[in-house]
Amino acid sequence: xxxxxxxxxxxxxxxxxxxxxxxxxxxxxxxxxxxxxxxxxxxxxxxxxxxxxxxxxxxxxxxxxxxxxxxxxxxxxxxxxxxxxxxxxxxxxxxxxxxxxxxxxxxxxxxxxxxxxxxxxxxxxxxxxxxxxxxxxxxxxxxxxxxxxxxxxxxxxxxxxxxxxxxxxxxxxxxxxxxxxxxxxxxxxxxxxxxxxxxxxxxxxxxxxxxxxxxxxxxxxxxxxxxxxxxxxxxxxxxxxxxxxxxxxxxxxxxxxxxxxxxxxxxxxxxxxxxxxxxxxxxxxxxxxxxxxxxxxxxxxxxxxxxxxxxxxxxxxxxxxxxxxxxxxxxxxxxxxxxxxxxxxxxxxxxxxxxxxxxxxxxxxx
Amino acid sequence: xxxxxxxxxxxxxxxxxxxxxxxxxxxxxxxxxxxxxxxxxxxxxxxxxxxxxxxxxxxxxxxxxxxxxxxxxxxxxxxxxxxxxxxxxxxxxxxxxxxxxxxxxxxxxxxxxxxxxxxxxxxxxxxxxxxxxxxxxxxxxxxxxxxxxxxxxxxxxxxxxxxxxxxxxxxxxxxxxxxxxxxxxxxxxxxxxxxxxxxxxxxxxxxxxxxxxxxxxxxxxxxxxxxxxxxxxxxxxxxxxxxxxxxxxxxxxxxxxxxxxxxxxxxxxxxxxxxxxxxxxxxx
Ligand SMILES: Nc1ncnc2c1ncn2[C@@H]1O[C@H](COP(=O)(O)OP(=O)(O)O)[C@@H](O)[C@H]1O
Ligand SMILES: [Mg+2]
Numbered sequence: 001x002x003x004x005x006x007x008x009x010x011x012x013x014x015x016x017x018x019x020x021x022x023x024x025x026x027x028x029x030x031x032x033x034x035x036x037x038x039x040x041x042x043x044x045x046x047x048x049x050x051x052x053x054x055x056x057x058x059x060x061x062x063x064x065x066x067x068x069x070x071x072x073x074x075x076x077x078x079x080x081x082x083x084x085x086x087x088x089x090x091x092x093x094x095x096x097x098x099x100x101x102x103x104x105x106x107x108x109x110x111x112x113x114x115x116x117x118x119x120x121x122x123x124x125x126x127x128x129x130x131x132x133x134x135x136x137x138x139x140x141x142x143x144x145x146x147x148x149x150x151x152x153x154x155x156x157x158x159x160x161x162x163x164x165x166x167x168x169x170x171x172x173x174x175x176x177x178x179x180x181x182x183x184x185x186x187x188x189x190x191x192x193x194x195x196x197x198x199x200x201x202x203x204x205x206x207x208x209x210x211x212x213x214x215x216x217x218x219x220x221x222x223x224x225x226x227x228x229x230x231x232x233x234x235x236x237x238x239x240x241x242x243x244x245x246x247x248x249x250x251x252x253x254x255x256x257x258x259x260x261x262x263x264x265x266x267x268x269x270x271x272x273x274x275x276x277x278x279x280x281x282x283x284x285x286x287x288x289x290x291x292x293x294x295x296x297x298x299x300x301x302x303x304x305x306x307x308x309x310x311x312x313x314x315x316x317x318x319x320x321x322x323x324x325x326x327x328x329x330x331x332x333x334x335x336x337x338x339x340x341x342x343x344x345x346x347x348x349x350x351x352x353x354x355x356x357x358x359x360x361x362x363x364x365x366x
Numbered sequence: 367x368x369x370x371x372x373x374x375x376x377x378x379x380x381x382x383x384x385x386x387x388x389x390x391x392x393x394x395x396x397x398x399x400x401x402x403x404x405x406x407x408x409x410x411x412x413x414x415x416x417x418x419x420x421x422x423x424x425x426x427x428x429x430x431x432x433x434x435x436x437x438x439x440x441x442x443x444x445x446x447x448x449x450x451x452x453x454x455x456x457x458x459x460x461x462x463x464x465x466x467x468x469x470x471x472x473x474x475x476x477x478x479x480x481x482x483x484x485x486x487x488x489x490x491x492x493x494x495x496x497x498x499x500x501x502x503x504x505x506x507x508x509x510x511x512x513x514x515x516x517x518x519x520x521x522x523x524x525x526x527x528x529x530x531x532x533x534x535x536x537x538x539x540x541x542x543x544x545x546x547x548x549x550x551x552x553x554x555x556x557x558x559x560x561x562x563x564x565x566x567x568x569x570x571x572x573x574x575x576x577x578x579x580x581x582x583x584x585x586x587x588x589x590x591x592x593x594x595x596x597x598x599x600x601x602x603x604x605x606x607x608x609x610x611x612x613x614x615x616x617x618x619x620x621x622x623x624x625x626x627x628x629x630x631x632x633x634x635x636x637x638x639x640x641x642x643x644x645x646x647x648x649x650x
Pocket of ligand 2: 050
């Protein structure tokens with residue numbers, strides 16, 4: 001049973017805009033974060049991720065609601081007394097201090113440590129971030145990735161209960177980014193600190209998190225393990241935002257005891273599990289990689305359905321091939337696995353092919 | 367059309383390559399030749415007409431500092447250097463005091479204006495800029511009227527108060543531009559790492575704006591040192607400053623000694639200005 005470290009209850013925050021209007025940046029947010037958990041806040045820009053972090057770190061106050069760490073409310077605690085540290089998006093390294101001074105900044109405030117202890121901690125984090133030999137450099141003498149790691153070290157040396165990371169990787173190039181993703185994950189494992197990681201990059205979120213909190217417009221749209229979020233999206237927003245998906249509007253109807261999804265371009269049969277949607281307008285969602293082309297005999301799986309489509313575009317990625325195809329006016333994206341050159345020929349432009357999918361795996365949203 | 371454009375481009379390139387260096391040289395000559403002439407003439411031994419070179423001498427400098435020279439009494443302004451030194455002393459006292467006061471007030475103002483939000487901020491901001499925009503002569507007269515009305519005796523102190531009224535603005539501008547250029551996330555980061563407001567100011571804000579404060583201080587020192595117009599109105603009888611003193615002796619005709627005084631002031635100003643530039647250019 002995971003123990004709760006921080007709980008956010010009914011958090012609301014409204015900003016007054018300079019134009020005189022109001023922005024509901026947080027609308028009744030409820031969240032629990034456990035010890036030693038890597039939680040990601042994922043959502044499009046402007047959905048309130050930074051605001052939520054700021055209320056935890058103490059740079060913004062809540063209009064209503066409460067934030068508790070280990071059961072104690074912290075909303076009246078000034079930010080410098082909270083057991084929370086932040087890695088800022090632009091690192092915010094102190095430009096007039098060396099790497100060492102930057103990293104030990106938090107320790108130097110706290111007079112209770114003697115020099116030996118301080119050095120021990122410093123060497124430990126320096127080793128953790130892999131920057132031995134750089135302690136006397138100034139921040140402007142470091143590369144972006146190195147600065148990023150100093151910012152991280154500066155925060156974790158204080159052994160906070162929670163580390164907040166606001167899009168820490170967004171300024172790095174792709175290669176460095178994926179290296180840092182692995183390093184961050186390792187550091188989180190080793191240090192045992194709970195991370196609240198903010199990103200608008202869904203791949204990053206999927207690969208790193210223990211749990212993802214998808215935010216939309218100031219509210220939590222869905223939370224869960226990465227695979228749950230990916231395969232069991234609860235609503236159209238999550239389905240659309242996480243990964244690529246085909247979203248197709250239509251109507252569910254019952255005909256002769258059979259349930260059908262239908263729109264002006266095509267129709268197919270649904271299983272009994274979709275009964276609740278009968279006579280409702282729905283959006284049907286299927287991921288590109290959930291299509292396949294090898295003919296599976298109906299007998300082996302009665303829930304396989306198929307579309308006869310025409311190829312309009314073919315993009316070769318190596319292990320995969322992406323096919324844009326259509327039935328009448330309905331466009332589909334399919335991602336198919338391929339393993340030899342011959343197969344590619346089957347998907348030439350204007351070819352008519354059949355694509356198959358498992359009806360039990362699709363999602364319908366009202 | 368494109369032909370025309372290309373020709374124009376060629377012409378501009380030609381002008382740029384051939385004439386830009388000349389332009390730069392002429393620009394700097396225009397500014398510095400008068401100063402160099404003054405310094406040059408301060409060594410001219412011609413007593414009658416200082417524009418005609420007559421040989422090298424240190425006499426004018428000697429005369430300022432009260433050493434014996436072979437000069438005619440008519441040729442120099444100063445019966446004694448006491449007056450000059452007294453004016454210099456006043457100037458230094460006034461500039462130093464003014465600098466300290468206006469640097470402190472200007473820096474506090476800048477911190478408040480840049481870092482905090484409050485009502486009517488734009489209005490206060492404009493108010494701070496105002497003393498710089500008002501013509502010196504208007505400021506001088508209004509200060510005089512104010513001091514007389516309130517009953518402040520004209521003295522060194524009235525000059526100090528007068529100078530502070532507009533030098534705070536200069537310091538404010540220099541320091542606030544430095545502050546605005548400083549990422550306020552740095553202060554948040556310090557706060558986040560456990561530093562309270564005072565600690566953060568000591569360790570982060572102050573060291574980072576220090577070059578700006580130094581620059582502002584030197585700027586206000588030099589402005590206070592050579593202000594004539596405002597000081598002229600609010601100086602008391604025994605509180606003559608160096609510029610007011612020089613203005614006074616010049617009314618007795620222009621004598622070569624003025625070149626020596628001017629040269630010394632130029633060199634002094636250059637040193638202060640160089641220091642100021644050095645501090646302001648320090649990277650964040
Ligand atoms: N200081 C502020 N004043 C007014 N509106 C703000 C302020 N900060 C953020 N907002 C608004 O609040 C919303 C959420 O912002 P933010 O939390 O920064 O989003 P995110 O980090 O997810 O991109 C946005 O609509 C933004 O415009
Ligand atoms: Mg943000």
